[in-house]
Amino acid sequence: MVFFSTFVAVCGSFEFGSCVGYSSPAQFGIMADLKESYAEYSLFGSILTIGAIIGAITSGRIADWVARKGAMRIASVICIVGWLTISVSSAAPLLDFGRFLTGCGIGVMSYVVPVYIAEITPKNLRGALATVNQLFIVTGALFAYVIGVLMSWRILALTGIVPCLVMLVGLFFIPESPRWLAMIGKNQEFEVALSMVRGPNVDVSRELNEILESLALINQLPRVNILDLFNRRNIRFVNVGVGLMVFQQAVGINGNIYYAAQIFKSAGVSPNLGSILYASLRVVLTAFGATLMDKAGRRPLLMISIVGLLLGNLLTGMSFLLKVHHLAPDAVPILAVVRVMVYIAFYSIGMGPIPWVIMSEIFPLNIKGPGGSLVTLVNWIGSWAISYSLILLMTWSSCGKSSLYMQN
Incomplete structure (x- = not known):
């Protein structure tokens, strides 16, 4: 039951990845069919994150109010409405609204x-x-890249509904979170749910008492608000957590995910082949990176990751510089592909997962x-x-601007 419940829940993670990955394979089809400029498509790609911000801000209250399963149901329905809106859109405002709704859903x-x-x-097993x-999440992005090669952007949007439907059906067959049931005082349902996820022949009395004791301890701690985070005692935790997240985004990962096809096309590489390679490598290395984290330590992996990301971005700049000056034209696509391998490899083992792990450990x-x-x-x-500014930066800089003009 634990594995089945986890599978149902991670359908939401798969949906997350497919939402994020959608904008890359859909870019050229949407821009051609709806006559969108690069600036307009930047808005479409990035408005997902605006919705996700709203979803993330409200997610805690929603999950506490309607339970964990209820929050997943609401998020799935919001995503379904968003995908349907995208698939029938004939103009930019409706398209952006659909993208915004999917962002709200994955934010929750x-x-x-x-x-x-x-x-x-x-x-x-935790x-x-x-x-x-x-x-x-990374598998969902790979799915969007691969399926996007085979079908139009409207049909691709409809495939985003599938994991939501699987989740909605699966939620009828899995238990509610035992910890949430204990938190709201439903002790009888709490024991039934805990027995359900541990098996009918397992003695859950010890774990049941541990959960109740941990909740009692939390209730005894003083309640804090957002302003309390900035007092002298807590500011160090905030500096570390927020600082790592700023650097995680500053390396440009979401720009690479959202507009992978644009980057590869500008570098003279097949956008479909490059995007699939990028996403496939990310899946493999995410799994591999998880095995390294507890063995190598957080800080050493972060430092190694940052050095590798610097190398990957230098290779990107070098490939565009060579292209705009018509130097070593055969080397440009090779540099672009090598850059993908270097960048995503070092991101996946360090800067990707470690800030989230540290954030969960320090507070x-x-x-x-x-x-x-x-x-x-x-x-x-x-x-x-990052996702809003990437294409605008490419059109602004001399190398990026030249690459876009050469395509036109």
Whole structure:
């Protein structure tokens, strides 16, 4: 039941990845059919993050109000409406509104899915199943890239509904989070749900008491608000958590994901082949990176990751510089592909997962909620800034501008 419940929940993670990955394979079809400029498409690509910010801000209250399963249902329905809106759009405003709705949906899922998994999973499986959440996100993006090669952007939008439908059906067959039931005082339902996820022949009395004791301890701690995060005692945790999220977005990962096809086409590489290679490598290395984290340590992996990201971005700049000056034309596509391998490899082992892990570890129990919310908000704001500005920066810089003009 733990594995099945996790599978149903990570359908939301798969949906997250497919929403983020959609804008890359759909870009040229949407721009051609709806006559959108690069600036207009930048708005479409980045408005997902505006919706996600709203979803992330409200996700905690929604998950506490209607339970974890209720929050996943609401998020799935919002995403379905968003995808349907995108698929029937004939103008930019309706298209952007659909994208905004899918952002709201995945903003809620980005919170409730890992929380649900953590609350139903026994301690010996918690780390492994938490990694499955990240793995399904990158798998969802790969799915969008691969399927986007085979079908139009309207049909691709309809495929985004599939994981939502699987989740909606699966939610009827999995238990509610035992921890949430205990939190609201439904002790009888709490025991039934805990027995359901542990098996009918397992003695759950010890774990039941541990959960009740941890909730009692949390209730005894002083309640804090967002302003309390900035006092002298807590500001160090905030600096670390927020700082890591700023750097995670500043390396440009979401610009690469949202507009992978544009980047590859500008570098003279097949956008379909490049995007699929990019997403496939990310899936493999996300799984591999999870095995390194506890062995190598957080800080060493972060430092190695940053050096690799610098090298990957230097290779990107070099490939565009060579192209605009018509130097070594045969080397430009090779540099672009090598850059993909270097960049995503080093991102996946360090700067991608480690800031989230550190964020979950550094905050004391009584400020974990507001601290996590602030860090998540900063992450989504950074994602919006990068995803909105990337194409505009490409048209502004001499190398990027020349590449776009050569395409036209």
